[in-house]
Amino acid sequence: MASISEWYAGKNVLITGATGFMGKVLMEKLLRSCPDVKALYILVRPKAGQSMSERVQDMMMCKLFDRVREDNPDFHQKIIPISSELTQPGLAISPEDVQTLTSCINIVFHCAATIRFDEPLKHALQLNVIATQQLLSLAQQMQHLQAFIHISTAYANCNRRHIDEVIYPPPVEPKKLIDSLEWMDDSIICDITPRLIGDRPNTYTYTKALAECVVQQESGKLNIAIIRPSIVGASWQEPFPGWIDNFNGPSGIFIAAGKGILRTMRASNDAVADLIPVDVVINLTLAAGWYTAVHRPKTALVYNCTTGGINPFHWGEIEHHVMSTFKRNPLEQAFRRPNANITSNYLINQYWILVSHKFPALIYDLFLRLSGQKPQMMRIFNRLHKAIGLLAYFSSQDWEWNSDNMNMLMNQLSADDRRTFNFDVRQLNWPEYIENYCIGTKKYVLNEDMSDIPAARQHLRKLRNIRYTFNTVLLVFIWRVFIARSQMARNIWYFVVSLCYKFLSYFRASSTLTQ
Template identity: 75%
Template sequence: MSSIAAYYNGKTVLITGATGFMGKVLVEKLLRSSPGVKAVYILVRPKAGQSMQNRVVTMVKCKIFDRIREEHPNFHEKIKPINAELTQPNLAISPEDAQELASQINVVFHCAATVRFDEPLKHALLLNVRGTQQLLLLARQMQKLEAFIHISTAYANCPRRYIDEVIYPTPVDPQRLLDLVEWMDESLIQEITPKLIKEWPNTYTFTKALAEYLIVQEKGNLNAAIIRPSIVGASWHEPFPGWIDNYNGTSGIFIAAGKGILQTIKANIDAVADIIPVDVVINITLAAGWYTAVHRPKSMLVYNCTTGGTNPFCWGEMEDYVRSAFKRFPLDQPFRTPNAIITSNYLIYQYWITVRHKVPALLYDLYLRLTGRKPRMMKIFNRLHKMIMLLEYFSCQSWEWNSDNLTMLINQLSPEDRKLFSIDVRQLHWPEYIENYCLGAKKYVLKEDLSGIPAAKQHLRKLRNIRYAFNTTLLVIIWRVFIARSQMARNIWYFVVSLCYKFLYYFKASSTLNH
């Protein structure tokens, strides 16, 4: 029996952010690996016209629960939703619910956060910092609490190039900043945000750093640990390879590239694309919860969950793997053939943005207008460019992470634990993972049927023929308009053609001699 799985049997667990991407994976893995868990309380708020109950019903119908649905059909009976709002005092939890949580909970997993990079500072502070503060206040009242696990991000301290598994001081005290935004006008906060966040690239990473520091200040006697994942991607193995349910981060980039909408991205081909599968992060989280509760470390441990230090994978490699994956498993009705180019040169990037994004978008919108339809492609490209710009900070540079605590945790696991809670990313085979990622985006995000792949391949061939015909026509027009009318242009043209011919002849002759 796995020690980790055995630990959670009979325990009562509280999870925040359970309806989110990582939260769903955590709920599923916990209930499936430890079917004897007593109860899983989740904090849920009404959202987009959906009641708390409706959101939970929608969550348990999600594809990710198919495997546990077969093994334990009544798994949902152990999920206990609590109406809550992280930004409100005392989390807006009723006194009765607060009392129940205080008397029952053994382990807290705090996954809830806003992950938007461009979130206004006040809202990011309320969710990521005050929400954590309010949850700590509730946790300190829990009589049976054995572990408090907070999910942060490996980029919380991204202004540093080397990041240790320690809590770094922040340039401003979290509580003072919370007090400041409480009375300050929204427009004024927006104006001073760049001065407040300083070297941090966005409000997400900045508020995550503040939340970490706040935990040190206010955890009291709680047994706490912090998990710092890098770029969380699709699942590696569990509950099935390639599961993903959102367009965030690299998922949106992959889908845009597969649809032929994204044709260029600004990134350093040699920089590490520090993607870590979501199931690895969740396995580390559950393992850290077990270790914190059972071994009770003297100080709070931080776990850097990254792949760059142990199994590095660069953006340049990703370019080839994504293109190859979408040739094998093309998306339905792509706009163009998938052929995204990565460059770190600003001028080249702007050139490709103009030629391969803006001009085709304008022409397509013109076609839509002429056929009586609403133009939409330029709007799509504007959103895409905004996303690429927000990710540029992370795609153009690399970091060095210390992972001693994570290595220690791996060494603490029994053979059964290592099998059931796989966290060793050295065994991750990137080409296979990226292919499954792209296939997962097709199946689980876009909900496209795999039986349509032959038709999608036929559509790609049609697009390729259209491109060849367009390029040939463009070449003939350039010849007729510019080259054929100018003796100098013809001389340059003939010189280039003869040079290419000589190069090909030399290459052929060299190949013949070698054989």
């Protein structure tokens, strides 16, 4: 039987969401490990004042593609951008492009989605469900299509504790919801959203569950597989350890903790942190594409792509390793020395938010105001609180995912493929991974230079001295205001001191008696 890379040789691949985090890693891996792939057609929209081709050119310059560039400097010739806005009818693909795609595509990877937790329901539905439906219709017209791989999330069914590799009945029939929301005013939709999403935490997980149902409805006509990754983190090994390019999920939290901004967060120390490295997800996705096309399973296979059941690691351990890494490799211009703690207790968390977030932010903003600058710290903390409020749901509880299909797929691979498309997370060394992850956020998200670490350490020492000075001044101030000025406070103070003195004399006397 052909190996995975042999199977991809000569194939035309369609990728949605190629400019996103996972889409880029998918493209890189395909180009590097399947060098004979014929072409990658990627659906891209113009954005932020950049045309589609400018965006693609920029993307290919990214460090992520360094290894591919080394192997094949002309790799860009294999990338064919197709202009598309997924929220538009027909995905806004021109008739000529539709013609090209339907005549040549062999496999589709559908990665595009809105992953924002606060997305208005109508937009999340438009992108995550309706666009998926439209892409499936397009796929049905593709004459040489062998597999359609849909990227979902392990949290699509997070209202359940135990999640099997099956497509669960949807919370509502997608078509009914689409029809009803079509005529509704945005404010009405906003009002009924909590009732609709029910026991799911956000519109993201809700619409991803609906998308799975839409995919299932087409599974009789197409060869389909669904990949459900948990919390996708930086790369483990490929193309190099620690690659990450965004603030999503834990990355933003790690950075905020490393910068000394985040000091407390609601999370359970003992809950499993189901992180999965992005390269593992992509290796599994490519292997699943091969398996779906070659073996044509009778029903759509779902692959829960998680670590918790196989090689568990907990949020408490993550906190420890993140803090230890940022103490050894500090981020530049930290606000305070990194020292974040997680707690599952609501009141304790609120106390630390007040003392360690809001109070320093107020003081710093006061300092900025007095020095004629614009206050900004409170604004940053408000955004951070919004983000951690939305993420806490995922870090405060455990889920159990069945991963039989992931194991089955691993057993189907040859020894060579298992090495090239490694998704065996039993080999993952968590402390090493978290260290590379944190350093990755420093190098690739914040674009900080590792050679500036001595200066960053010096800055932390300065912050420590400021803290010591501040604490001393505060003590003297309290003494001056409450002790020195009030007779009663003075009396209490003398009483406490004389009590301590009496205790000390008593212990000294009793210890001389026993000698």
